Amino acid sequence: MAVRGVMTPHGWYVKALPSGEPYPLESRLNPLFREAGVTTLCGALKYSASLHGSKPCMATRQLLRREREEKNGKTFEKLELGEYRWKTYEEVQQAAVEVGLGVRRLGLEPLDRVVIFAETRAEWLTAAMGCLQHRITVCTLYTTLTDAGVAHGINETEVSLVFTSFDLLPRVARVLQQCPRVTTVVVMEDQLEDVGDTSKIPSNVRMVPFKSFCQKDPAVAAVSTPVPQADDVAIIMYTSGSTGTPKGVELSHTNILASVVAYSVQMNVGPQDRYLSFLPLAHIMELASEIALISLGATILYSSPHTLTSTSPKVMRGTEGDAKVARPTVMNAVPLVLDRIIKGVTQKVEKQGWLKSLVFSEAVKYKFWLEYIPFTSYFMNTFIFRRVQEELGGELKRLVVGGAPLSPQTHDTMRAIFDVSIQVGYGSTETSSCISGMDEDDTITGHTGGPNLGVLMRLVDWEEGNYRVTDKPNPRGEIVVGGPVVCKGYFKLPEENKTAFFEEDGMRWFRTGDIGEVNSLGSIKIIDRKKDLVKLKHGEYVSLGNTESKLKTLNNVENICVFADSTKDKTVAVVVPSADRLWKVAASVGIDEGTLTIEELCTDERVKEAILRELQAHGKKCGLTRWEVPAAVYLTLEPWTPDTGLVTAALKLRRKQLSHHYEHSVHDMYSRLD
Structure with a gap:
């Protein structure tokens, strides 16, 4: 979608509203x-x-x-x-x-x-x-x-x-x-x-x-x-x-x-x-x-997340998963689900031996580079990826992803393995899930497309985070959304309504709290969130959400929360490791299976150092700066679920609760670094 922006006294606008009517005529509906x-x-x-x-x-x-x-x-x-x-x-x-x-x-x-x-x-x-x-x-x-x-x-x-x-x-x-x-x-x-x-x-x-x-x-x-x-x-x-x-x-x-x-x-x-x-x-x-x-x-x-694939937790042995039976052509997903699917596929392939694992990983890495060679993509899909694709029915054509930022690595890997068009969208409950979305033929990763039909979007300066609409080469700022998608407000919360919503020239607007960057074609990239930005001791800004989304793509990591103290010059992290892969990490540092319990592995300094080295190397590979990559880690097998109060019902981190829950562990990590 090629949409141009325009600077006004109110901020920087991206326009995608062809008429003033709620339901524009350009719809198949x-x-x-x-x-x-x-x-x-x-x-x-x-x-x-x-x-x-x-x-x-x-x-x-x-x-x-x-x-x-x-x-x-x-x-x-x-x-x-x-x-x-x-x-x-x-x-x-x-x-x-x-x-x-x-x-x-x-x-x-x-x-x-x-x-x-x-x-x-x-x-x-x-x-x-x-x-x-x-x-x-x-x-x-x-x-x-x-x-x-x-x-x-x-x-x-x-x-x-x-x-x-x-x-x-x-x-x-x-x-x-x-x-x-x-x-x-x-x-x-x-x-x-x-x-x-x-x-x-x-x-x-x-x-x-x-x-x-x-x-x-x-x-x-x-x-x-x-x-x-x-x-x-x-x-x-x-x-x-x-x-x-x-x-x-x-x-x-x-x-x-x-x-x-x-x-x-x-x-x-x-x-x-x-x-x-x-x-x-x-x-x-x-x-x-x-x-x-x-x-x-x-x-x-x-379907259900518990019965989605043949390896889902509630599927009885000998029973096929829902996707294999339903053979869908289109699905919705969130990044967490895709990360788990990829990790499950990777672990399954690894069990088939190092040679098959090597061939598979190299095919994933180079598939799109080799597509210009006739029949290469067909060959890879037929002889390398077909069995994996069958787990999702084998007929999947389109995948819509929302709910949280999707890392480019997950995007590319999922697209290569399942040969599917992935359209990343951006929205919120307050905007009826609708702000922006990628076009079907867009193969560039790391953004959420242009504004959806019927949506007005503008960027507003956020001085505290040093984001301005005058930034070069692309304008940056808080995303503010207007149009018929903006909700009526919060139920019985008048004070929050005054803060989050406002009326202007007959249009209702919502302040998202998300920080966006818009390129010359009107594609939106979510680069930060007001609540997730922390300034370190020497003035460097760290986006906790951005850092976590990239580090979470490491196979050994099930979940991660990065902590930053404005009086320090480094970040630290609490990591929920993948229990299955933790034994492999232990073996790599000379710990024989059975000599320690899995809980003891989490406190073993050799294991923590190995996980930390992998995180730091992976973070560097993903483009994180040295102050964004954690300088120390604490490993825990404690589940982060809504019942424990550490994540929301949508499985987003609750930073205040996590900070309080792991207060002593974070303090201990910083003490060791001083």
């Missing part, structure tokens, strides 16, 4: 908005059902058998899975209608709210669409939120009805004691165990199976259906804040449909495509994508 007059999310489903009635819309994989086993005091679950079972567009629309009527019969009125606290599945979107048809706002909660975070979302929105699932019912039962307004829980059933154990649900709370909502009952009196409005708050989406309590973002139908239009322009997707869904629907990137795909007539097959 023109018939949806212009001819059918669709202005709401539920209207998009209704229109697609009328157009693609008998075509497969959603698919759920059959669960054949479940085994549970105890190991080291923990319960592990393995699943035997069968084929996918379909529901047509017409069937999904009818189910949504019945769900909406069922909610109304429970006593809810237009403009009331419900909570959906469930993992990604077909019933999630069906429930949401049913509620929206009756102007009932859907409040979404990440399944990885802590119990306190779930209770906060339920109580703040003052809901009486909670949708949940068989897997999460025990958690809901725990938090209901703290949620006195809840009177009904609707449970999305398990294929084998129905709704499960309901004995711990408080006696004053009614439990309703989801299937009973989806069955038409002619004996029940009809309920009037109101007309949803484009400016209604359709979704209150709770984000997992990196500093504290989750906050709700109010998104209107117009906000999300503006993102849907941008997706339809950016992605060459249509009725012939199969999309594999496994990211949280409680995340705006996934929700907006699925509504766009439904609007375009594609088929959605539901």
